[in-house]
Amino acid sequence: MTYATAAFAALADPTRRRVLERLAAGPRAVGELAAGLPVSRPAVSQHLKVLKEAGLVSDRQEGARRIYAIDPKGLGAMRAWLDRFWDEALEAFEAELETPNDTTSRDREIDP
Amino acid sequence: MTYATAAFAALADPTRRRVLERLAAGPRAVGELAAGLPVSRPAVSQHLKVLKEAGLVSDRQEGARRIYAIDPKGLGAMRAWLDRFWDEALEAFEAELETPNDTTSRDREIDP
DNA sequence: ACGTCTGGTAAGTATCGACTTACAGTAAGT
DNA sequence: ACTTACTGTAAGTCGATACTTACCAGACGT
Numbered sequence: 001m002t003y004a005t006a007a008f009a010a011l012a013d014p015t016r017r018r019v020l021e022r023l024a025a026g027p028r029a030v031g032e033l034a035a036g037l038p039v040s041r042p043a044v045s046q047h048l049k050v051l052k053e054a055g056l057v058s059d060r061q062e063g064a065r066r067i068y069a070i071d072p073k074g075l076g077a078m079r080a081w082l083d084r085f086w087d088e089a090l091e092a093f094e095a096e097l098e099t100p101n102d103t104t105s106r107d108r109e110i111d112p
Numbered sequence: 113m114t115y116a117t118a119a120f121a122a123l124a125d126p127t128r129r130r131v132l133e134r135l136a137a138g139p140r141a142v143g144e145l146a147a148g149l150p151v152s153r154p155a156v157s158q159h160l161k162v163l164k165e166a167g168l169v170s171d172r173q174e175g176a177r178r179i180y181a182i183d184p185k186g187l188g189a190m191r192a193w194l195d196r197f198w199d200e201a202l203e204a205f206e207a208e209l210e211t212p213n214d215t216t217s218r219d220r221e222i223d224p
Numbered sequence: 225a226c227g228t229c230t231g232g233t234a235a236g237t238a239t240c241g242a243c244t245t246a247c248a249g250t251a252a253g254t
Numbered sequence: 255a256c257t258t259a260c261t262g263t264a265a266g267t268c269g270a271t272a273c274t275t276a277c278c279a280g281a282c283g284t
Contacts, residue, residue, distance in 0.1 A: 005126065005129075008120065008123045008124050008129075009124045011120045011124075012120050012121045012123075012124030013271090013272075014117070015272080015273095017117075017120070020197070021197070023201075024197055024200045024201040024204060025200070025204055026204045026207070029230080029231090030230080030231055030232090031229090031230065031231080039272085039273070039274090040273075040274065040275085041230095041231075042231085042232080042233080042273085042274080042275085043272070043273055043274080045231065045232060045233085046232090046233090046271095046272080046273085047272085049232085061281095063230090063281060063282070064229060064230050064231080064280070064281040064282065065229090065230060065231080065281090066230080066231065066232090070201040070204070070205065072201070072202070072205075075194070075197075075198060075201070078194065079194060079198070082187070082190065082191060082194070085132070085133070085136060085187075086187055086191070088136045088137075089135075089136045089182040089184070089187070090184070092136055092137055092138045092182070125241090125242075127242080127243095141260080141261090142260075142261060142262090143259090143260065143261080151242085151243070151244090152243075152244065152245085153260090153261080154243085154244080154245085154261085154262080154263080155242070155243055155244080157261065157262060157263085158242080158243085158262090158263090159242090161262085173251095175251065175252070175260090176250070176251040176252065176259060176260050176261080177251090177259090177260060177261080178260080178261065178262090225284105226283105226284085227282105227283095227284085228281100228282085228283085228284100229280105229281085229282080229283100230279100230280085230281080230282100231278105231279090231280090232277105232278085232279085232280105233276105233277085233278080233279100234275105234276085234277080234278095235274100235275090235276085235277100236273105236274085236275090236276105237272105237273085237274080238271100238272090238273085238274100239270105239271085239272085239273095240269105240270085240271080240272090241268100241269090241270080241271100242267105242268090242269090242270095243266105243267085243268085243269100244265100244266085244267080244268100245264105245265090245266090246263105246264085246265085246266105247262105247263085247264080247265100248261105248262085248263080248264095249260105249261090249262085249263100250259105250260085250261085250262100251258100251259085251260085251261105252257105252258085252259080252260105253256100253257085253258080253259100254255105254256085254257080254258095
């Protein structure tokens, strides 16, 4: 859940999504990632830091270079949140269709 | 895809996620939503505007009140993006395990 | 040891966005 | 018609953040 929150915030930035999409093709070094992006290398480093804290990527040292790769952890947390939300929404959706006269849910509690 | 992009940006904000979670329990009017949140009612209106443009909620007029509800459209687009990304990442993940000497992907093209 | 390659970090800027109050407009009740 | 209820929008403020250049540190080859 806390991972899911950070993951959503991380994926909100278009540049970070581009970084992730390129990492989805396989692990890369920082310089390789920055080469195909319209931002500077330090900017990519900062984005990778955010992605790492969100559990979306992992890094390993390899000589002087640092290799980044996709980490399934953060993605799993986000998918779990979406699945739970998806099911809950559909459930309420069908319940709503059964009682169309209660569309405003006026009698339901505001705060659980 | 364009819907998925807007949806990620929309879910990046904690307040908007809270709005969505409350809507998952059933359709509500703006005032009802704002009553349980620590922000003002106009703020909720602006959040709902963003959520609507992302295809995550739909609204219908009902007298003087405006009822908002979950719209499966945006959620579906986001799940589709995640599923595609997820599969692609796992595929590259397993391919990486088969050729552990090529961990840097040094010979792969940088830009497709 | 020295120069080179690689990448993280500091400092600064500038844009974006989340929030507020104030105002305007529409719908229903008296 | 007048009041009340409900909501969207405008204007403005303030903090977050995405980006830049400059600097610094570790790993490798000569």
